[in-house]
Amino acid sequence: MELKDIKNKLNSVNWNFDFNINYSPESLFPFDCRKHYSYPATFIPEIPYTLIEILSNKGDIVLDPFGGIGTTFIQSLLLERFPFSCDINPVATNVCEKIYDLLNPSLKHADIKQQLLELCVNYDENYDYRNNISELQKELMGWYEIQTFNKLCYLIHCHNSVENVFVKGILKYVISSILTTLSSQNKGWAYIADNVKPKMDEYKEKDVFDFYKSRVNVLFEDIMIHLKNTSPLYVGFYKKTLKEDRIFNTSVINTPITKVDLIITSPPYPRMIDYVKSQRMSLCFFNEAFNEYVSQEIGARCRRSRKETLNEYEDSMKRINCHLSKILKNNGFLCIILPEYAESDDRKRVIDQMVLSYEQYGLKLVQDFQRYIPSNRRTISIQWASLINEKIYVFRKEKSDEH
Numbered sequence: 001m002e003l004k005d006i007k008n009k010l011n012s013v014n015w016n017f018d019f020n021i022n023y024s025p026e027s028l029f030p031f032d033c034r035k036h037y038s039y040p041a042t043f044i045p046e047i048p049y050t051l052i053e054i055l056s057n058k059g060d061i062v063l064d065p066f067g068g069i070g071t072t073f074i075q076s077l078l079l080e081r082f083p084f085s086c087d088i089n090p091v092a093t094n095v096c097e098k099i100y101d102l103l104n105p106s107l108k109h110a111d112i113k114q115q116l117l118e119l120c121v122n123y124d125e126n127y128d129y130r131n132n133i134s135e136l137q138k139e140l141m142g143w144y145e146i147q148t149f150n151k152l153c154y155l156i157h158c159h160n161s162v163e164n165v166f167v168k169g170i171l172k173y174v175i176s177s178i179l180t181t182l183s184s185q186n187k188g189w190a191y192i193a194d195n196v197k198p199k200m201d202e203y204k205e206k207d208v209f210d211f212y213k214s215r216v217n218v219l220f221e222d223i224m225i226h227l228k229n230t231s232p233l234y235v236g237f238y239k240k241t242l243k244e245d246r247i248f249n250t251s252v253i254n255t256p257i258t259k260v261d262l263i264i265t266s267p268p269y270p271r272m273i274d275y276v277k278s279q280r281m282s283l284c285f286f287n288e289a290f291n292e293y294v295s296q297e298i299g300a301r302c303r304r305s306r307k308e309t310l311n312e313y314e315d316s317m318k319r320i321n322c323h324l325s326k327i328l329k330n331n332g333f334l335c336i337i338l339p340e341y342a343e344s345d346d347r348k349r350v351i352d353q354m355v356l357s358y359e360q361y362g363l364k365l366v367q368d369f370q371r372y373i374p375s376n377r378r379t380i381s382i383q384w385a386s387l388i389n390e391k392i393y394v395f396r397k398e399k400s401d402e403h
């Protein structure tokens with residue numbers, strides 16, 4: 001397609017996606033990872049879905065170097081593009097990996113679902129499952145009402161004893177996905193990141209097994225709807241995707257990914273979110289010491305008061321942008337979503353510089369689009385409240401020079 005046609009197509013999109021569509025379960029709509037796992041600042045699936053459709057062809061390679069729970073990865077897969085995703089947060093890459101596993105059309109979904117649902121029946125309410133937990137798991141006691149915590153420890157015990165590796169993996173993911181909701185703290189990820197436990201009068205028993213079963217049912221129902229909507233070629237395509245590693249729990253710089261046709265990403269915004277710490281429940285329950293991951297996280301909010309933070313952000317993003325420009329094929333597109341700060345905000349200079357810097361890597365701006373950040377995202381923390389818009393930038397690689 002000619003560049004002018006691509007521009008016309010991009011211009012015809014409503015990038016706020018705020019038209020009133022009433023999705024019915026049977027209609028065709030992009031798979032929404034957010035429905036199955038709550039994670040901060042994820043893409044609405046329509047963004048990568050639309051960009052992939054306009055800017056790539058079936059069989060192309062699509063990368064998200066800050067892949068999170070895999071929104072870009074899953075849209076690419078279902079649109080039959082070969083996906084790659086990187087993220088330093090092991091909880092996020094695990095979510096992406098498990099949804100990818102479940103979207104295997106050759107899997108015996110009904111059997112796996114049955115095995116997952118049957119686990120709840122052997123719970124013995126007179127047994128104290130808290131006796132067998134690790135020191136890291138004990139750190140979570142203060143987050144849950146006592147019976148709720150005991151049932152969660154039972155699920156962890158099931159996870160440790162399940163022999164089938166595949167079921168074990170999906171079980172880990174499902175447990176992980178209900179941990180935050182089941183805690184007695186409903187104030188959002190920042191409280192979890194800062195380890196602010198619930199107050200005495202906030203403890204409330206929650207029905208762990210109801211949550212668990214409903215999560216399993218909704219997940220499998222959604223997977224089956226989307227598999228039903230794939231093209232006849234998807235079965236063969238999925239098999240081909242299995243030939244190499246596609247999801248990396250590290251920075252893109254440390255991966256073997258060499259040539260890609262399209263990059264779609266939303267990097268962490270400076271001093272905004274603690275992606276790793278926001279997953280404290282899952283990391284502790286599954287015995288992952290997380291300080292090392294926090295130290296690799298770009299722009300982490302927990303480092304907001306250090307004066308070097310903005311410079312470090314700039315340096316890290318420079319290294320990654322330079323790397324991305326090298327692995328992007330000639331005429332390939334890089335789509336990046338960045339925040340629009342007020343003039344008075346010291347982060348505005350950093351983002352503006354970054355946008356200008358792409359030119360020196362041979363990436364020419366094709367178009368940019370402003371997007372309104374919906375209020376449900378803005379109320380997450382005070383800093384989001386001041387951020388009303390973000391922009392989608394579409395660049396095209398026009399030079400192949402080494403940088």
Ligand SMILES: C[S@@+](CC[C@H](N)C(=O)[O-])C[C@H]1O[C@@H](n2cnc3c(N)ncnc32)[C@H](O)[C@@H]1O
Binds near residue numbers: 065067
């Ligand atoms: C805005 S979120 C991306 C969310 C993603 N678009 C989705 O829909 O799930 C940014 C992600 O960058 C990750 N991240 C932070 N520092 C990173 C680094 N050095 N390398 C790779 N990923 C990093 C965070 O863990 C977070 O998941």
